Amino acid sequence: MSLSTLAAARGLPLHQASSAAEQAQQLAERVAGALNRALSTSATASLALSGGRSPEAFLRQLDRQPVNWSRIRLTLVDERWVPDTHADSNAGLVRRCMPTALRSATWYGLYQGGAPQRPPESDAQAASAFLQAWLPLDVVVLGMGTDGHCASLFPEQPGLEARLARNALTVCEAVPGPQQAPRLTLTGAALRTARLQLLAISGEDKCQRLCDAFDGPATRWPVAAFLAPPLEIFYSPEG
Numbered sequence: 001m002s003l004s005t006l007a008a009a010r011g012l013p014l015h016q017a018s019s020a021a022e023q024a025q026q027l028a029e030r031v032a033g034a035l036n037r038a039l040s041t042s043a044t045a046s047l048a049l050s051g052g053r054s055p056e057a058f059l060r061q062l063d064r065q066p067v068n069w070s071r072i073r074l075t076l077v078d079e080r081w082v083p084d085t086h087a088d089s090n091a092g093l094v095r096r097c098m099p100t101a102l103r104s105a106t107w108y109g110l111y112q113g114g115a116p117q118r119p120p121e122s123d124a125q126a127a128s129a130f131l132q133a134w135l136p137l138d139v140v141v142l143g144m145g146t147d148g149h150c151a152s153l154f155p156e157q158p159g160l161e162a163r164l165a166r167n168a169l170t171v172c173e174a175v176p177g178p179q180q181a182p183r184l185t186l187t188g189a190a191l192r193t194a195r196l197q198l199l200a201i202s203g204e205d206k207c208q209r210l211c212d213a214f215d216g217p218a219t220r221w222p223v224a225a226f227l228a229p230p231l232e233i234f235y236s237p238e239g
């Protein structure tokens with residue numbers, strides 16, 4: 001079945017773009033609109049962004065949107081356990097792409113320094129203080145790997161089921177592939193508290209993998225944990 005049929009059957013709005021540039025614009029406008037709507041009834045609004053290779057054009061478009069960034073609390077969905085000067089840092093990506101926003105937004109980078117290890121007690125306290133202060137998020141923007149991972153919730157990861165069900169910010173082991181650093185990730189339930197959840201994918205391969213994920217299970221396709229309202233899907237055939 002096609003992505004549009006699968007999305008419609010679950011009541012998930014599907015925004016189809018004809019190019020990567022159009023998808024970046026659509027997604028940036030959707031995020032800005034949701035933040036401004038949140039600000040119409042609240043003093044602040046919160047946004048958690050994903051990193052990786054795909055979001056650069058979107059982040060640069062978002063930085064140009066008419067948002068009062070001084071009232072926005074900005075963080076990440078996940079982070080590699082590296083300083084923001086490192087090439088793999090998601091915080092570094094946001095810093096490069098969103099200079100306007102970061103001049104006035106309240107920024108919370110997930111990497112708090114220290115060696116890659118299970119958070120010592122102090123970090124665990126920092127993590128729970130973060131969750132208390134930040135959840136429920138107003139908007140989260142998710143990406144997806146071709147293996148169906150979302151955030152740093154990877155297929156068949158040890159402890160994945162608990163991570164999908166818990167409300168937490170947790171360290172997870174280094175994942176196979178080029179980025180070997182351990183990661184810090186918001187868990188499934190924490191991300192699912194968001195009032196608006198947006199998933200952006202591009203390319204035929206990811207489209208097919210996402211269609212496969214509709215059958216689940218989330219332990220094989222972590223993105224499956226998010227395939228329910230209030231999720232909206234943004235798709236472009238080109239990466």
Ligand SMILES: O=C(O)[C@H](O)[C@@H](O)[C@H](O)[C@H](O)COP(=O)(O)O
Pocket residue numbers: 050051052053054055077078079080090142143144145146149150151152
């Ligand atoms: O830290 C990360 O890698 C991201 O937060 C991750 O969850 C990303 O959304 C997917 O890995 C897709 O990444 P690409 O856009 O690079 O395919």
